[in-house]
Amino acid sequence: MMSRADLWSKRLASAATQRRAEGGWRQRPTLDEADPLIDFAGNDYLGLAGDPRLAEAQAEGAKRFGAGARASHLVTGHHAVHERLEQRLAELTGRPRALLFSTGYMANLGVLQTLCDRHTRVFQDRLNHASLLDGARLAQAPSRRFHHRDLADLERLLERTPQDAPALVVSDGVFSMDGDTADIAGLADTCQRQGAWLMIDDAHGLGVLGEHGDGCVGRAHDQRQVTILVGTLGKALGSAGAFVAGDAALIDHLVQFARPYIYTTAQPPGVAAATLTALDILEQEPERRDRLHRHIADFRREAARLGLPLTDSTTPIQPVVLGDSARVMRWAERLARAGFRVGAIRPPTVPRGQARLRITLSAAHDATALDALLGALDACRREDAS
Structure with a gap:
C-alpha cells in the first residue's frame, strides 16, 4: 500500500509530466546587469524601472x-x-x-x-x-x-x-x-x-x-x-x-x-x-507617453506590412498569435538568439489554440531596436514558410 508521503510525490510527478507533455512547462530566466537581450517581454512601459x-x-x-x-x-x-x-x-x-x-x-x-x-x-x-x-x-x-x-x-x-x-x-x-x-x-x-x-x-x-x-x-x-x-x-x-x-x-x-x-x-x-x-x-515628462505611442503606431504599421498575426491592440501589449505552443517556443528561441527577449505565452494562460508571443513596447526602446525586432520576426515568419 502506498504511503501518504508517496501519494504526495506521485501527485507532484503526475502534474509535472502532464504540464511537460502539453508543452506548457515554465522556466524562470535569471537576469543580471550583464543581460545581453533587449527586453520586449516586461511591463516597463515608460522605461522608469531603470531610471x-x-x-x-x-x-x-x-x-x-x-x-x-x-x-x-x-x-x-x-x-x-x-x-x-x-x-x-x-x-x-x-x-x-x-x-x-x-x-x-x-x-x-x-x-x-x-x-x-x-x-x-x-x-x-x-x-x-x-x-x-x-x-x-x-x-x-x-x-x-x-x-x-x-x-x-x-x-x-x-x-x-x-x-x-x-x-x-x-x-x-x-x-x-x-x-x-x-x-x-x-x-x-x-x-x-x-x-x-x-x-x-x-x-x-x-x-x-x-x-x-x-x-x-x-x-x-x-x-x-x-x-x-x-x-x-x-x-x-x-x-x-x-x-x-x-x-x-x-x-x-x-x-x-x-x-x-x-x-x-x-x-x-x-x-x-x-x-x-x-x-x-x-x-x-509627457514626452515619454508620446514616444511610447509613436513606437506602438510604427510597430503595428510595419508588422501589418510583414503580415504578422497581431491582435486588435493600440496599447504597448502587441501579441503575435501563432496558435501552436511548439511554434511559439521556436520563435521565442530564434528571437533570443537574435538578441531579443519576448514573452512566450501558452495554455493555460491563454485558451488552447491561442498560444502567442507577447511583445511589449516601452518608451525606453529606440527606433533601431524596433526595426531590428521586426526584422527578426520577419525572419522567423520566412523560415516557417520555407
Whole structure:
C-alpha cells in the first residue's frame, strides 16, 4: 500500500509530466546587469524601472525610514511617505481616496473577498486576469463570465439576476494577454441601468493611457461610473505595489475588513518614495507617453506590412498569435538568439489554440531596436514558410 508521503510525490510527478507533455512547462530566466537581450517581454512601459532617479529616491527613503515597514499599515507600518503616495494616487485618478496594497494580486483579492459573499452576483469578462477570478472564488460568490467585451451578453446576464441580489461587474481595463481595452463607458452605462457596481483593474492602462497618464478610467470616469478602480505601480510606474481608489466609504470598508490588507506587512517605505518620484516624472515628462505611442503606431504599421498575426491592440501589449505552443517556443528561441527577449505565452494562460508571443513596447526602446525586432520576426515568419 502506498504511503501518504508517496501519494504526495506521485501527485507532484503526475502534474509535472502532464504540464511537460502539453508543452506548457515554465522556466524562470535569471537576469543580471550583464543581460545581453533587449527586453520586449516586461511591463516597463515608460522605461522608469531603470531610471536612476527612482533608484536614488528608493535609497533615500530606505535611509530615512528603514529597509522595511516593520509591520502592517494598521500597526506601525504606515509611514508619512505612504500617506503622501495615497494622496497623490487619489489625485491622479480623480478619486477622493486611495489605499495601498503590496501587490496587484492582493488588491484584487482584497476587494473581492471583502465586498462579495455567496449572496453577491459577480459578472466577469471572459478574459479577466487570474487575480480577479480567484478573488471571486475566495469570496465564494456566484460568478458568471460574459463574452469578451460583449455588453449585450452582460446585459442579458444582469437582467436575469434577482433584484434583491447585489451585483458587481468586474473587468480588466487593458487585457494583459490581448492588449485591447474594455469599453469603460459602455460598461458604466450598463451597470447604471442595472443598478450594479463596476470594478475596473487598470493595471496596464495606468501611466500609459489617458490625457494625464491616469489610465483608461482615471479622471474621465468618476466614482459614480466606476465605483472601484484598481491600479498597479510595478508596470508603467516602474516600482512595486498596487492601490485601490474610490470614495471614503469604500476605502474605510477595505481598511476595516480586507484581510490581504490587514494581515500583511506594509510596502517598504523606500518603494513608496520611488513611486512618488515616478509620479513626478509622469507629470513632468509627457514626452515619454508620446514616444511610447509613436513606437506602438510604427510597430503595428510595419508588422501589418510583414503580415504578422497581431491582435486588435493600440496599447504597448502587441501579441503575435501563432496558435501552436511548439511554434511559439521556436520563435521565442530564434528571437533570443537574435538578441531579443519576448514573452512566450501558452495554455493555460491563454485558451488552447491561442498560444502567442507577447511583445511589449516601452518608451525606453529606440527606433533601431524596433526595426531590428521586426526584422527578426520577419525572419522567423520566412523560415516557417520555407
